[in-house]
Amino acid sequence: MTDVDDPKPATTPNPPHPPGLNAHLVVDRPPFHLDITVTAAPGEVLALLGPNGAGKSTALRALAGLLPLTTGHLHLDGTPLHHTPPESRPVGVVFQDYLLFPHLTALDNVAFGPRCQGATKSQSRTQAAAWLDRMGLKDHATTKPRHLSGGQAQRVALARALATNPRLLLLDEPLAALDARTRLEVRAQLRHHLADFEAVAVLVTHDPLDAMVLADHLVVIEHGQIVQEGTPADIARHPRTDYIAQLVGLNLYRGHADGHTVHLDPGPAITTTENLTGPAFVAFPPSAVTLHRNRPTGSSARNLWHCEVAGLETHGDQIRADLTGELPLAADLTTVAAAELDLHPGASVWATVKATQTHAYPA
Numbered sequence: 001m002t003d004v005d006d007p008k009p010a011t012t013p014n015p016p017h018p019p020g021l022n023a024h025l026v027v028d029r030p031p032f033h034l035d036i037t038v039t040a041a042p043g044e045v046l047a048l049l050g051p052n053g054a055g056k057s058t059a060l061r062a063l064a065g066l067l068p069l070t071t072g073h074l075h076l077d078g079t080p081l082h083h084t085p086p087e088s089r090p091v092g093v094v095f096q097d098y099l100l101f102p103h104l105t106a107l108d109n110v111a112f113g114p115r116c117q118g119a120t121k122s123q124s125r126t127q128a129a130a131w132l133d134r135m136g137l138k139d140h141a142t143t144k145p146r147h148l149s150g151g152q153a154q155r156v157a158l159a160r161a162l163a164t165n166p167r168l169l170l171l172d173e174p175l176a177a178l179d180a181r182t183r184l185e186v187r188a189q190l191r192h193h194l195a196d197f198e199a200v201a202v203l204v205t206h207d208p209l210d211a212m213v214l215a216d217h218l219v220v221i222e223h224g225q226i227v228q229e230g231t232p233a234d235i236a237r238h239p240r241t242d243y244i245a246q247l248v249g250l251n252l253y254r255g256h257a258d259g260h261t262v263h264l265d266p267g268p269a270i271t272t273t274e275n276l277t278g279p280a281f282v283a284f285p286p287s288a289v290t291l292h293r294n295r296p297t298g299s300s301a302r303n304l305w306h307c308e309v310a311g312l313e314t315h316g317d318q319i320r321a322d323l324t325g326e327l328p329l330a331a332d333l334t335t336v337a338a339a340e341l342d343l344h345p346g347a348s349v350w351a352t353v354k355a356t357q358t359h360a361y362p363a
């Protein structure tokens, strides 16, 4: 297979690819072999998810031009880029450890990109100031990276990448360097900035929650190959490999929090232990769901929903039940429990989830 296409302009008057990202990435680094096809429309956020060594960083480096393709192609808005050196690609990268220039202020870090693109010093600083303002970092313009918190450094790195007006934004484990508490906040901020970004964003992550909250489309890679792709909800409810079933095993909803209750829109309310107000996500793993054939009476679980079994899939010694009803959800149970409950498509069940097993956080 050799489709490193290098269309001759004279014979291809119209771009052969639609707007956005169209890439077939083949990278041979024996014994490792990456071969994936990724497409995304402008405005879409795509997450590459997979275990260690799956090839996520290799794919990201190939998109950035830091690794050459062995074969394949990379088109951005119809333009072939696979022979374009990294510095000439309309690509912004946010690295895991941000790679800010330590001797430059936040403002000069952000101004660096526009300056390299030919803007004057004053133009690039004006643009950088506007980006810092958008990121809520106006007061940190003159701060050097070592005096920024992890979350602030992450936003400076994002501003630096966005200040070049990239047509492709690459984020390598953007939240990995943050502690758990900061991560929640920064995840919500990043989601907001990605929603405003009108070109394609590709993010690499190990964390299913980051992927589900931030991405419109997930591409799961194992051993250099795509094993499944789709919307976060599709993948969580219909995992095709054991790795995905464990990794993306999350029921995730959006709603409006009012104290310990998140009112879903549409849907019922979910009781949580967190105390929040305003737009919120609430998530719980399928293993947190207990199923009953009859409405439970003495259960201490705060959340109780009536559901119908839409499908059952076996993963090792676990069964994942896909449930519809007032709250669509996935539940994991052992094969023995599934047999005892006589679960089958169409069966009516009651699902309970303890508030302590749910996790709510700002949207």
Ligand SMILES: Nc1ncnc2c1ncn2[C@@H]1O[C@H](COP(=O)(O)OP(=O)(O)OP(=O)(O)O)[C@@H](O)[C@H]1O
Binding pocket: 029, 032, 050, 051, 052, 053, 054, 055, 056, 057, 058, 059, 206
């Ligand atoms: N510099 C390198 N030279 C040769 N092989 C490499 C190099 N970096 C990574 N690899 C190999 O390429 C394969 C894919 O690695 P890659 O870093 O892309 O995976 P990943 O999914 O990003 O993993 P992680 O989540 O651990 O970062 C692995 O087998 C790895 O050992």
